[in-house]
Amino acid sequence: MIDRTRGQETRQRILEEACKVFGEKGFRDATHAEICREAGANVAAINYYFGTKEALYRAVFEHLSVLAETLYPFTQGVSESASPEDQLHAFVRAFLGRVFDPDQLKHLHRIRMAEMFDPTGLLDEVMDQHLAKDRGHILGILRQLLGTGVPERDLSWCEMSIVGQCLMVAHGPRDDRHKDIFGFSEAGVDLLAEHITDFSLAGVEAIRRKSNSATAWAHHTSGANTTRLEEDDEQFH
Protein backbone atom coordinates (compact mmCIF):
# COMPACT_ATOMS: atom_id res chain seq x y z
CA MET A 1 0.00 0.00 0.00
CA ILE A 2 1.03 3.55 -0.54
CA ASP A 3 1.61 6.12 2.14
CA ARG A 4 -0.81 8.96 1.72
CA THR A 5 -0.33 10.72 5.04
CA ARG A 6 1.72 13.49 3.50
CA GLY A 7 -0.87 14.30 0.91
CA GLN A 8 -3.77 14.07 3.32
CA GLU A 9 -2.01 16.49 5.62
CA THR A 10 -1.82 19.06 2.87
CA ARG A 11 -5.43 18.44 2.07
CA GLN A 12 -6.33 19.01 5.69
CA ARG A 13 -4.28 22.20 5.96
CA ILE A 14 -6.03 23.56 2.90
CA LEU A 15 -9.43 22.61 4.26
CA GLU A 16 -8.83 24.38 7.54
CA GLU A 17 -7.31 27.41 5.95
CA ALA A 18 -10.24 27.55 3.57
CA CYS A 19 -12.62 27.65 6.54
CA LYS A 20 -10.84 30.73 7.74
CA VAL A 21 -10.65 32.51 4.41
CA PHE A 22 -14.20 31.66 3.31
CA GLY A 23 -15.37 32.71 6.75
CA GLU A 24 -13.56 36.00 6.71
CA LYS A 25 -13.89 37.04 3.09
CA GLY A 26 -16.85 35.09 1.82
CA PHE A 27 -16.84 32.76 -1.14
CA ARG A 28 -16.50 35.37 -3.84
CA ASP A 29 -13.62 37.32 -2.35
CA ALA A 30 -11.68 34.24 -1.34
CA THR A 31 -8.91 33.39 -3.78
CA HIS A 32 -7.03 30.20 -4.48
CA ALA A 33 -3.88 32.19 -4.01
CA GLU A 34 -4.58 33.32 -0.47
CA ILE A 35 -5.86 29.99 0.78
CA CYS A 36 -2.90 28.11 -0.60
CA ARG A 37 -0.36 30.66 0.51
CA GLU A 38 -1.59 30.49 4.09
CA ALA A 39 -1.79 26.73 3.94
CA GLY A 40 1.74 26.53 2.58
CA ALA A 41 0.70 24.90 -0.64
CA ASN A 42 0.73 25.68 -4.32
CA VAL A 43 -2.23 27.22 -6.11
CA ALA A 44 -2.78 24.04 -8.02
CA ALA A 45 -3.28 22.10 -4.80
CA ILE A 46 -6.92 23.11 -4.45
CA ASN A 47 -7.62 21.80 -7.87
CA TYR A 48 -5.68 18.65 -7.18
CA TYR A 49 -7.43 17.81 -3.91
CA PHE A 50 -10.88 19.25 -4.38
CA GLY A 51 -11.35 19.80 -8.08
CA THR A 52 -12.84 23.26 -7.95
CA LYS A 53 -13.24 26.17 -5.60
CA GLU A 54 -16.91 25.31 -5.35
CA ALA A 55 -16.23 21.76 -4.27
CA LEU A 56 -13.84 23.07 -1.65
CA TYR A 57 -16.54 25.40 -0.40
CA ARG A 58 -18.94 22.50 -0.02
CA ALA A 59 -16.29 20.43 1.72
CA VAL A 60 -15.70 23.29 4.15
CA PHE A 61 -19.39 23.51 4.93
CA GLU A 62 -19.72 19.80 5.57
CA HIS A 63 -16.60 19.80 7.68
CA LEU A 64 -17.82 22.63 9.86
CA SER A 65 -21.33 21.23 10.12
CA VAL A 66 -20.27 17.93 11.61
CA LEU A 67 -17.91 19.84 13.86
CA ALA A 68 -20.81 21.94 15.12
CA GLU A 69 -22.99 18.98 15.86
CA THR A 70 -20.13 17.28 17.63
CA LEU A 71 -18.91 20.17 19.74
CA TYR A 72 -22.24 21.81 20.54
CA PRO A 73 -25.11 19.33 20.41
CA PHE A 74 -28.43 20.95 21.14
CA THR A 75 -29.14 18.52 23.95
CA GLN A 76 -25.91 19.07 25.81
CA GLY A 77 -26.29 19.00 29.58
CA VAL A 78 -29.98 18.16 29.77
CA SER A 79 -31.67 14.83 30.14
CA GLU A 80 -34.38 13.80 27.72
CA SER A 81 -37.00 14.22 30.42
CA ALA A 82 -35.89 17.72 31.35
CA SER A 83 -38.46 20.49 31.45
CA PRO A 84 -39.03 22.28 28.15
CA GLU A 85 -37.66 25.42 29.79
CA ASP A 86 -34.35 23.71 30.48
CA GLN A 87 -34.35 22.18 27.04
CA LEU A 88 -34.77 25.60 25.50
CA HIS A 89 -31.98 26.94 27.63
CA ALA A 90 -29.70 24.16 26.43
CA PHE A 91 -30.73 24.79 22.83
CA VAL A 92 -29.93 28.47 23.07
CA ARG A 93 -26.65 27.85 24.82
CA ALA A 94 -25.55 25.37 22.16
CA PHE A 95 -26.66 27.73 19.39
CA LEU A 96 -24.65 30.58 20.86
CA GLY A 97 -21.73 28.28 21.46
CA ARG A 98 -21.61 27.55 17.75
CA VAL A 99 -21.95 31.17 16.81
CA PHE A 100 -19.31 32.44 19.19
CA ASP A 101 -16.89 29.56 18.96
CA PRO A 102 -13.40 31.06 19.15
CA ASP A 103 -11.97 28.54 16.68
CA GLN A 104 -12.99 27.38 13.24
CA LEU A 105 -16.62 26.98 14.06
CA LYS A 106 -17.48 30.64 14.14
CA HIS A 107 -16.85 30.69 10.43
CA LEU A 108 -19.81 28.38 9.88
CA HIS A 109 -22.14 31.04 11.16
CA ARG A 110 -20.73 33.59 8.81
CA ILE A 111 -20.96 31.22 5.88
CA ARG A 112 -24.55 30.32 6.62
CA MET A 113 -25.65 33.90 7.00
CA ALA A 114 -23.82 35.01 3.90
CA GLU A 115 -25.47 32.15 2.09
CA MET A 116 -28.85 33.36 3.26
CA PHE A 117 -28.47 36.92 2.14
CA ASP A 118 -25.92 36.74 -0.64
CA PRO A 119 -26.34 33.19 -1.82
CA THR A 120 -23.94 31.44 -4.09
CA GLY A 121 -26.50 28.70 -4.45
CA LEU A 122 -23.81 26.11 -3.94
CA LEU A 123 -25.03 25.02 -0.53
CA ASP A 124 -28.76 25.12 -1.03
CA GLU A 125 -29.50 21.42 -0.70
CA VAL A 126 -26.98 20.79 2.06
CA MET A 127 -28.16 23.72 4.12
CA ASP A 128 -31.76 22.65 3.79
CA GLN A 129 -30.92 19.28 5.26
CA HIS A 130 -29.14 20.66 8.29
CA LEU A 131 -31.78 23.33 8.72
CA ALA A 132 -34.55 20.77 8.80
CA LYS A 133 -32.83 18.89 11.59
CA ASP A 134 -32.42 22.02 13.72
CA ARG A 135 -36.01 23.03 13.11
CA GLY A 136 -37.28 19.70 14.28
CA HIS A 137 -35.51 20.15 17.57
CA ILE A 138 -36.70 23.62 18.46
CA LEU A 139 -40.23 22.89 17.25
CA GLY A 140 -40.36 19.90 19.56
CA ILE A 141 -39.53 22.09 22.51
CA LEU A 142 -42.03 24.71 21.47
CA ARG A 143 -44.79 22.15 21.16
CA GLN A 144 -44.26 21.28 24.79
CA LEU A 145 -44.26 24.92 25.83
CA LEU A 146 -47.24 25.97 23.75
CA GLY A 147 -49.42 22.92 24.21
CA THR A 148 -51.31 21.00 21.57
CA GLY A 149 -54.11 23.35 20.63
CA VAL A 150 -51.92 26.14 19.36
CA PRO A 151 -51.99 26.92 15.62
CA GLU A 152 -49.00 26.08 13.46
CA ARG A 153 -48.48 29.71 12.66
CA ASP A 154 -47.83 30.60 16.29
CA LEU A 155 -45.42 27.73 16.47
CA SER A 156 -43.48 28.90 13.42
CA TRP A 157 -43.43 32.49 14.51
CA CYS A 158 -42.19 31.65 17.98
CA GLU A 159 -39.49 29.59 16.37
CA MET A 160 -38.54 32.56 14.24
CA SER A 161 -38.52 34.86 17.27
CA ILE A 162 -36.09 32.64 19.12
CA VAL A 163 -33.82 31.66 16.28
CA GLY A 164 -33.77 35.25 15.05
CA GLN A 165 -32.28 36.37 18.33
CA CYS A 166 -29.63 33.66 18.24
CA LEU A 167 -28.66 34.43 14.68
CA MET A 168 -28.52 38.18 14.91
CA VAL A 169 -26.63 38.32 18.14
CA ALA A 170 -23.40 37.81 16.25
CA HIS A 171 -22.65 39.75 13.13
CA GLY A 172 -20.33 38.81 10.38
CA PRO A 173 -16.62 39.43 10.16
CA ARG A 174 -17.15 42.84 11.71
CA ASP A 175 -17.75 41.41 15.14
CA ASP A 176 -15.43 43.92 16.76
CA ARG A 177 -18.03 46.51 16.08
CA HIS A 178 -20.73 44.16 17.21
CA LYS A 179 -19.08 43.52 20.54
CA ASP A 180 -18.99 47.23 21.12
CA ILE A 181 -22.63 47.56 20.28
CA PHE A 182 -23.98 44.82 22.45
CA GLY A 183 -21.36 44.96 25.16
CA PHE A 184 -20.47 41.36 24.70
CA SER A 185 -17.37 39.63 25.95
CA GLU A 186 -16.38 36.08 25.11
CA ALA A 187 -16.94 34.91 28.67
CA GLY A 188 -20.48 36.24 28.55
CA VAL A 189 -22.02 33.59 26.33
CA ASP A 190 -23.74 32.00 29.29
CA LEU A 191 -25.18 35.31 30.44
CA LEU A 192 -26.40 36.00 26.96
CA ALA A 193 -27.94 32.55 26.69
CA GLU A 194 -29.76 33.28 29.90
CA HIS A 195 -31.05 36.54 28.55
CA ILE A 196 -32.37 35.00 25.35
CA THR A 197 -33.91 32.10 27.23
CA ASP A 198 -35.68 34.31 29.76
CA PHE A 199 -36.81 36.72 27.08
CA SER A 200 -38.08 33.94 24.89
CA LEU A 201 -39.82 31.91 27.59
CA ALA A 202 -41.81 34.98 28.54
CA GLY A 203 -42.52 35.70 24.91
CA VAL A 204 -43.69 32.19 24.19
CA GLU A 205 -45.86 32.21 27.28
CA ALA A 206 -47.50 35.42 26.15
CA ILE A 207 -48.28 33.92 22.77
CA ARG A 208 -49.66 30.80 24.42
CA ARG A 209 -52.01 32.79 26.62
CA LYS A 210 -53.23 34.91 23.80
CA SER A 211 -53.77 31.95 21.55
CA ASN A 212 -55.64 30.05 24.24
CA SER A 213 -57.92 32.90 25.18
CA ALA A 214 -58.59 33.60 21.51
CA THR A 215 -59.70 30.08 20.67
CA ALA A 216 -61.44 29.52 24.01
CA TRP A 217 -64.31 31.96 24.12
CA ALA A 218 -64.87 33.47 20.68
CA HIS A 219 -64.66 32.69 17.01
CA HIS A 220 -64.37 36.32 16.10
CA THR A 221 -61.40 38.48 16.95
CA SER A 222 -62.80 41.08 14.66
CA GLY A 223 -61.84 44.21 16.64
CA ALA A 224 -58.87 45.84 14.98
CA ASN A 225 -56.37 46.63 17.71
CA THR A 226 -58.48 45.62 20.67
CA THR A 227 -56.79 42.31 21.11
CA ARG A 228 -53.69 43.57 22.80
CA LEU A 229 -52.00 41.55 25.43
CA GLU A 230 -53.01 43.66 28.41
CA GLU A 231 -56.64 42.58 28.29
CA ASP A 232 -56.27 39.09 29.59
CA ASP A 233 -52.96 39.56 31.30
CA GLU A 234 -52.17 40.82 34.75
CA GLN A 235 -48.44 41.10 34.25
CA PHE A 236 -48.63 44.74 33.20
CA HIS A 237 -49.67 46.94 36.13
Next chain:
Amino acid sequence: MIDRTRGQETRQRILEEACKVFGEKGFRDATHAEICREAGANVAAINYYFGTKEALYRAVFEHLSVLAETLYPFTQGVSESASPEDQLHAFVRAFLGRVFDPDQLKHLHRIRMAEMFDPTGLLDEVMDQHLAKDRGHILGILRQLLGTGVPERDLSWCEMSIVGQCLMVAHGPRDDRHKDIFGFSEAGVDLLAEHITDFSLAGVEAIRRKSNSATAWAHHTSGANTTRLEEDDEQFH
Protein backbone atom coordinates in the same frame (compact mmCIF):
# COMPACT_ATOMS: atom_id res chain seq x y z
CA MET B 1 -29.30 76.92 -19.80
CA ILE B 2 -29.14 73.42 -21.14
CA ASP B 3 -31.87 70.83 -20.97
CA ARG B 4 -30.75 67.96 -18.83
CA THR B 5 -34.05 66.18 -18.39
CA ARG B 6 -33.17 63.49 -20.88
CA GLY B 7 -29.93 62.70 -19.18
CA GLN B 8 -31.40 62.75 -15.72
CA GLU B 9 -34.07 60.35 -16.83
CA THR B 10 -31.47 57.86 -17.94
CA ARG B 11 -29.63 58.35 -14.69
CA GLN B 12 -32.80 57.64 -12.78
CA ARG B 13 -33.61 54.53 -14.79
CA ILE B 14 -30.16 53.20 -14.08
CA LEU B 15 -30.47 53.98 -10.39
CA GLU B 16 -33.75 52.15 -10.05
CA GLU B 17 -32.63 49.21 -12.10
CA ALA B 18 -29.49 49.06 -10.01
CA CYS B 19 -31.61 48.78 -6.87
CA LYS B 20 -33.22 45.73 -8.31
CA VAL B 21 -30.07 44.05 -9.56
CA PHE B 22 -27.97 44.82 -6.49
CA GLY B 23 -30.88 43.63 -4.37
CA GLU B 24 -31.34 40.41 -6.24
CA LYS B 25 -27.78 39.46 -7.05
CA GLY B 26 -25.70 41.35 -4.55
CA PHE B 27 -22.92 43.76 -5.34
CA ARG B 28 -20.39 41.25 -6.55
CA ASP B 29 -22.65 39.35 -8.95
CA ALA B 30 -24.26 42.46 -10.38
CA THR B 31 -22.79 43.47 -13.72
CA HIS B 32 -22.73 46.75 -15.60
CA ALA B 33 -24.08 44.84 -18.53
CA GLU B 34 -27.23 43.59 -16.84
CA ILE B 35 -28.08 46.84 -15.12
CA CYS B 36 -27.70 48.85 -18.29
CA ARG B 37 -29.47 46.36 -20.48
CA GLU B 38 -32.53 46.39 -18.22
CA ALA B 39 -32.39 50.15 -17.94
CA GLY B 40 -32.13 50.49 -21.71
CA ALA B 41 -28.78 52.20 -21.61
CA ASN B 42 -25.27 51.53 -22.76
CA VAL B 43 -22.66 49.91 -20.53
CA ALA B 44 -20.70 53.13 -20.47
CA ALA B 45 -23.65 54.94 -18.93
CA ILE B 46 -22.89 53.84 -15.41
CA ASN B 47 -19.45 55.22 -15.69
CA TYR B 48 -20.72 58.41 -17.22
CA TYR B 49 -23.33 59.09 -14.54
CA PHE B 50 -21.84 57.57 -11.44
CA GLY B 51 -18.17 57.11 -12.13
CA THR B 52 -17.77 53.61 -10.82
CA LYS B 53 -19.86 50.62 -9.86
CA GLU B 54 -19.02 51.31 -6.23
CA ALA B 55 -20.31 54.86 -6.42
CA LEU B 56 -23.51 53.57 -7.98
CA TYR B 57 -23.84 51.11 -5.12
CA ARG B 58 -23.54 53.91 -2.62
CA ALA B 59 -26.05 56.00 -4.53
CA VAL B 60 -28.49 53.11 -4.46
CA PHE B 61 -28.13 52.74 -0.73
CA GLU B 62 -28.70 56.42 -0.09
CA HIS B 63 -31.67 56.46 -2.43
CA LEU B 64 -33.32 53.52 -0.70
CA SER B 65 -32.53 54.80 2.77
CA VAL B 66 -34.34 58.07 2.34
CA LEU B 67 -37.17 56.18 0.70
CA ALA B 68 -37.44 53.96 3.76
CA GLU B 69 -37.55 56.84 6.18
CA THR B 70 -40.14 58.54 4.04
CA LEU B 71 -42.46 55.61 3.43
CA TYR B 72 -42.18 53.85 6.78
CA PRO B 73 -41.24 56.28 9.58
CA PHE B 74 -40.89 54.54 12.91
CA THR B 75 -43.40 56.85 14.53
CA GLN B 76 -46.15 56.33 11.98
CA GLY B 77 -49.61 56.27 13.51
CA VAL B 78 -48.68 57.02 17.12
CA SER B 79 -48.59 60.31 18.95
CA GLU B 80 -45.49 61.35 20.83
CA SER B 81 -47.24 60.77 24.12
CA ALA B 82 -48.40 57.27 23.25
CA SER B 83 -47.64 54.42 25.61
CA PRO B 84 -44.28 52.74 25.09
CA GLU B 85 -46.19 49.57 24.20
CA ASP B 86 -47.90 51.34 21.32
CA GLN B 87 -44.64 52.98 20.30
CA LEU B 88 -42.98 49.61 20.12
CA HIS B 89 -45.84 48.27 18.07
CA ALA B 90 -45.46 51.14 15.63
CA PHE B 91 -41.72 50.59 15.47
CA VAL B 92 -42.09 46.93 14.67
CA ARG B 93 -44.78 47.59 12.09
CA ALA B 94 -42.63 50.16 10.32
CA PHE B 95 -39.63 47.88 10.45
CA LEU B 96 -41.56 45.03 8.89
CA GLY B 97 -43.07 47.40 6.38
CA ARG B 98 -39.61 48.24 5.15
CA VAL B 99 -38.51 44.65 5.08
CA PHE B 100 -41.57 43.36 3.23
CA ASP B 101 -42.14 46.30 0.94
CA PRO B 102 -43.35 44.91 -2.36
CA ASP B 103 -41.50 47.55 -4.40
CA GLN B 104 -37.94 48.80 -4.46
CA LEU B 105 -37.62 49.05 -0.73
CA LYS B 106 -37.35 45.38 -0.04
CA HIS B 107 -33.99 45.47 -1.76
CA LEU B 108 -32.63 47.70 0.97
CA HIS B 109 -33.09 44.94 3.49
CA ARG B 110 -31.22 42.49 1.34
CA ILE B 111 -28.42 44.96 0.78
CA ARG B 112 -28.07 45.74 4.45
CA MET B 113 -28.02 42.11 5.48
CA ALA B 114 -25.59 41.15 2.76
CA GLU B 115 -23.42 44.03 3.88
CA MET B 116 -23.49 42.69 7.42
CA PHE B 117 -22.47 39.16 6.60
CA ASP B 118 -20.60 39.53 3.34
CA PRO B 119 -19.42 43.10 3.51
CA THR B 120 -18.01 44.97 0.60
CA GLY B 121 -16.92 47.65 3.02
CA LEU B 122 -18.28 50.28 0.70
CA LEU B 123 -21.19 51.25 2.93
CA ASP B 124 -19.58 51.04 6.35
CA GLU B 125 -19.75 54.71 7.26
CA VAL B 126 -23.16 55.34 5.74
CA MET B 127 -24.71 52.33 7.37
CA ASP B 128 -23.32 53.30 10.74
CA GLN B 129 -25.06 56.64 10.49
CA HIS B 130 -28.47 55.23 9.66
CA LEU B 131 -28.00 52.47 12.22
CA ALA B 132 -27.28 54.96 14.97
CA LYS B 133 -30.51 56.79 14.25
CA ASP B 134 -32.58 53.62 14.40
CA ARG B 135 -30.88 52.52 17.61
CA GLY B 136 -31.68 55.81 19.28
CA HIS B 137 -35.34 55.29 18.58
CA ILE B 138 -35.73 51.76 19.87
CA LEU B 139 -33.53 52.44 22.88
CA GLY B 140 -35.74 55.36 23.81
CA ILE B 141 -38.75 53.10 23.85
CA LEU B 142 -36.93 50.45 25.82
CA ARG B 143 -35.86 52.96 28.42
CA GLN B 144 -39.49 53.72 29.07
CA LEU B 145 -40.38 50.05 29.27
CA LEU B 146 -37.47 49.00 31.45
CA GLY B 147 -37.30 51.99 33.75
CA THR B 148 -34.25 53.96 34.78
CA GLY B 149 -32.44 51.56 37.09
CA VAL B 150 -31.84 48.88 34.52
CA PRO B 151 -28.25 48.21 33.40
CA GLU B 152 -27.13 49.20 29.92
CA ARG B 153 -26.44 45.59 29.06
CA ASP B 154 -30.08 44.61 29.54
CA LEU B 155 -31.07 47.53 27.39
CA SER B 156 -28.74 46.51 24.58
CA TRP B 157 -29.70 42.90 24.75
CA CYS B 158 -33.40 43.62 24.65
CA GLU B 159 -32.75 45.81 21.65
CA MET B 160 -30.97 42.92 20.01
CA SER B 161 -33.78 40.53 20.85
CA ILE B 162 -36.34 42.75 19.18
CA VAL B 163 -34.36 43.86 16.16
CA GLY B 164 -33.14 40.33 15.63
CA GLN B 165 -36.68 39.14 15.19
CA CYS B 166 -37.48 41.90 12.73
CA LEU B 167 -34.37 41.27 10.67
CA MET B 168 -34.56 37.53 10.49
CA VAL B 169 -38.21 37.33 9.69
CA ALA B 170 -37.41 37.97 6.04
CA HIS B 171 -34.63 36.16 4.32
CA GLY B 172 -32.71 37.24 1.32
CA PRO B 173 -33.61 36.69 -2.29
CA ARG B 174 -34.84 33.23 -1.39
CA ASP B 175 -37.98 34.53 0.27
CA ASP B 176 -40.14 32.02 -1.55
CA ARG B 177 -38.68 29.39 0.65
CA HIS B 178 -39.00 31.65 3.65
CA LYS B 179 -42.67 32.24 3.08
CA ASP B 180 -43.18 28.52 3.07
CA ILE B 181 -41.26 28.10 6.27
CA PHE B 182 -42.97 30.75 8.29
CA GLY B 183 -46.34 30.61 6.63
CA PHE B 184 -46.24 34.24 5.76
CA SER B 185 -48.43 36.02 3.27
CA GLU B 186 -48.07 39.62 2.20
CA ALA B 187 -51.29 40.64 3.87
CA GLY B 188 -50.04 39.22 7.12
CA VAL B 189 -47.51 41.91 8.00
CA ASP B 190 -49.83 43.35 10.59
CA LEU B 191 -50.40 39.99 12.21
CA LEU B 192 -46.70 39.37 12.26
CA ALA B 193 -46.05 42.78 13.78
CA GLU B 194 -48.52 41.93 16.46
CA HIS B 195 -46.78 38.66 17.18
CA ILE B 196 -43.36 40.27 17.50
CA THR B 197 -44.73 43.07 19.63
CA ASP B 198 -46.52 40.75 22.01
CA PHE B 199 -43.60 38.38 22.19
CA SER B 200 -41.18 41.22 22.82
CA LEU B 201 -43.25 43.10 25.36
CA ALA B 202 -43.49 39.97 27.46
CA GLY B 203 -39.78 39.34 26.99
CA VAL B 204 -38.82 42.85 28.00
CA GLU B 205 -41.09 42.70 31.00
CA ALA B 206 -39.43 39.47 32.13
CA ILE B 207 -36.00 41.08 31.86
CA ARG B 208 -37.21 44.10 33.80
CA ARG B 209 -38.52 42.00 36.65
CA LYS B 210 -35.42 39.95 36.89
CA SER B 211 -33.18 42.97 36.77
CA ASN B 212 -35.20 44.72 39.45
CA SER B 213 -35.32 41.79 41.82
CA ALA B 214 -31.62 41.20 41.28
CA THR B 215 -30.54 44.72 42.17
CA ALA B 216 -33.12 45.12 44.91
CA TRP B 217 -32.17 42.58 47.53
CA ALA B 218 -28.69 41.24 46.86
CA HIS B 219 -25.34 42.25 45.41
CA HIS B 220 -24.40 38.67 44.69
CA THR B 221 -26.08 36.56 42.06
CA SER B 222 -23.30 34.08 42.45
CA GLY B 223 -25.31 30.88 42.03
CA ALA B 224 -24.75 29.47 38.58
CA ASN B 225 -28.14 28.63 37.16
CA THR B 226 -30.20 29.38 40.23
CA THR B 227 -31.44 32.69 38.93
CA ARG B 228 -34.04 31.37 36.55
CA LEU B 229 -37.14 33.27 35.84
CA GLU B 230 -39.52 31.03 37.69
CA GLU B 231 -38.27 32.00 41.11
CA ASP B 232 -39.77 35.44 41.30
CA ASP B 233 -42.45 34.91 38.74
CA GLU B 234 -45.89 33.46 39.08
CA GLN B 235 -46.68 33.29 35.37
CA PHE B 236 -45.45 29.72 35.03
CA HIS B 237 -47.72 27.41 36.97
Next chain:
DNA sequence: GTACAATTCAAATACGCATTTGAAATGGTT
Protein backbone atom coordinates in the same frame (compact mmCIF):
# COMPACT_ATOMS: atom_id res chain seq x y z
C1' DG C 1 -26.69 76.69 -40.05
C1' DT C 2 -22.83 76.65 -37.31
C1' DA C 3 -20.80 75.82 -32.86
C1' DC C 4 -20.67 73.57 -28.71
C1' DA C 5 -21.93 70.96 -24.66
C1' DA C 6 -24.35 66.94 -23.14
C1' DT C 7 -25.25 62.38 -24.04
C1' DT C 8 -25.11 57.79 -26.29
C1' DC C 9 -22.74 54.15 -28.28
C1' DA C 10 -19.66 50.01 -29.99
C1' DA C 11 -15.48 48.42 -29.67
C1' DA C 12 -11.00 48.01 -27.34
C1' DT C 13 -8.37 47.61 -23.19
C1' DA C 14 -6.91 46.03 -18.76
C1' DC C 15 -7.00 43.20 -14.95
C1' DG C 16 -7.92 39.72 -11.60
C1' DC C 17 -8.35 35.19 -10.90
C1' DA C 18 -9.81 30.14 -11.56
C1' DT C 19 -8.17 26.57 -13.92
C1' DT C 20 -4.88 23.86 -16.83
C1' DT C 21 -0.66 21.94 -18.00
C1' DG C 22 3.42 19.55 -18.06
C1' DA C 23 7.51 19.14 -15.86
C1' DA C 24 9.95 18.23 -11.42
C1' DA C 25 10.28 16.16 -6.94
C1' DT C 26 9.15 12.76 -3.38
C1' DG C 27 8.94 8.38 -1.36
C1' DG C 28 7.79 3.74 -1.18
C1' DT C 29 8.30 -0.92 -3.73
C1' DT C 30 10.79 -4.40 -6.33
Next chain:
DNA sequence: AACCATTTCAAATGCGTATTTGAATTGTAC
Protein backbone atom coordinates in the same frame (compact mmCIF):
# COMPACT_ATOMS: atom_id res chain seq x y z
C1' DA D 1 19.14 1.13 -8.73
C1' DA D 2 15.26 1.41 -11.53
C1' DC D 3 10.26 2.01 -11.37
C1' DC D 4 5.87 3.98 -10.55
C1' DA D 5 2.18 6.35 -8.11
C1' DT D 6 1.60 10.40 -5.60
C1' DT D 7 2.34 14.97 -4.75
C1' DT D 8 4.34 19.65 -5.55
C1' DC D 9 5.37 23.43 -8.36
C1' DA D 10 5.91 27.66 -11.74
C1' DA D 11 4.31 29.25 -15.57
C1' DA D 12 0.69 29.57 -19.09
C1' DT D 13 -4.15 29.84 -20.51
C1' DG D 14 -8.67 31.49 -20.67
C1' DC D 15 -12.70 33.89 -19.16
C1' DG D 16 -15.55 37.35 -17.28
C1' DT D 17 -16.22 41.88 -16.62
C1' DA D 18 -15.08 46.86 -15.09
C1' DT D 19 -13.40 50.59 -17.25
C1' DT D 20 -11.62 53.50 -21.04
C1' DT D 21 -11.72 55.61 -25.38
C1' DG D 22 -12.95 58.15 -29.20
C1' DA D 23 -16.24 58.62 -32.47
C1' DA D 24 -21.32 59.42 -33.43
C1' DT D 25 -25.65 61.63 -32.03
C1' DT D 26 -28.71 64.76 -29.92
C1' DG D 27 -30.36 69.09 -28.56
C1' DT D 28 -29.67 74.15 -27.62
C1' DA D 29 -27.85 78.73 -28.20
C1' DC D 30 -26.19 82.30 -31.16
